[in-house]
Amino acid sequence: MKFEAIVKDLIEEFQTSSSATMSDGPSGRSTDALVATGTELVMQVVAQVAESVERVRAGSDTSFAPGPEAAEKPAPDRSTSEIEALVRRVVNQTRGLASQDRSDLVRQLARPDLLLSDRGRASQSADTVRGRVEL
């Protein structure tokens, strides 16, 4: 499975879980279950990335179709550090998600742009209003 497909699965799984939670009512799956599902999928992503790195290092990855001169060169160390940084970022994001309340979590999952930029979370001292109004 390709990297993009795994990430897509991750988002779909989150959305499915959150919609199932809403239809089940308050007794549905908890935030912990959502985060556990997400974490499991993130681990798959990490495993996939690690596997790709190994393939590139071994020079057996044909998906990139390297030329003969590329096969002779060792994989640069830069890619390894970039992937480590990516993995660290994913882990931090997962921890951040786990510390949020459930409504923010569900809302953020609908906006992957905000999820990656770590924005859209109200501070603890914020003036908050949560309620329903009939217009």
Added chain:
Amino acid sequence: MTTEVVRAAEGVVRHESFTVGAEPPRVFVHIGADPVVVELVEGSHQAEVHVALDSTIDGTGHYGRFVRAVREAALGADADSEEGLRCHLLSSTEITYSSFDRQLVVRSPQRGAVRFGTVAITVRVSAGSDLVVRGDVVTLDTVGIAGSVRVKACRGEIHVVSASSFDLRLRRGSALVDTVHGAVAADLRAASLNVADLGGDADVVSSSGAVALTLRPEGAVDLSLGTGGEVDLSGLPPVVESADGGPVWEQHGGGAAARRVSVTSGSGDVRLSRGGL
């Protein structure tokens, strides 16, 4: 670094026209700092693009010498004449229409860090067209009824009369939308947003930008607001707050019929009011 902007005199303009049929095309405009007007005309089967020289930009001091050097490299012997600049900018503005994917693309030539002129772009397409505008400094004015409108810019002054949905990424400046029939999604940083008639959901995030939404009086709306600034709900009927602070839509049996309005800001003020009062 300082720049001097001089308004261009009237002169030769460029005009392109395409037959697009009854179905509204998608319009993609990519600019540097060029003002854009989009006119959405009912019943039009044409897509027209009008480009005129808007301003010339010169720098002072070292930056001025740098800008002039770039300009000379681009224009050669015509670097010092306004007509030479006009000819260069108008001819190098990219205007294409693909009947295969029904997309009109307009790209102004000066999208990089160094600009020595801007063009005024006017696009005239059929009402209901989807619109995407992105650039460094976006001055956008739409007239008529648009489909979905998406704008992404560092700075901008945006006015949209009517859109089916509105997606905004703006760091500084302001956006005024008269009517949005569907959803609004925005990431504002320091920019402000004012929607005068919101018919759908809203998901707005800002750092310090103020957010003002006037909600169309149709049914129930679930609110989730949070800001370090002030929340002003004086223009709304009384809000029934959720018991445990959780999302309201889960406490009302899923709340499929209710609209959802979520605004999260670092320090921007949030004002919600009811329309039609």
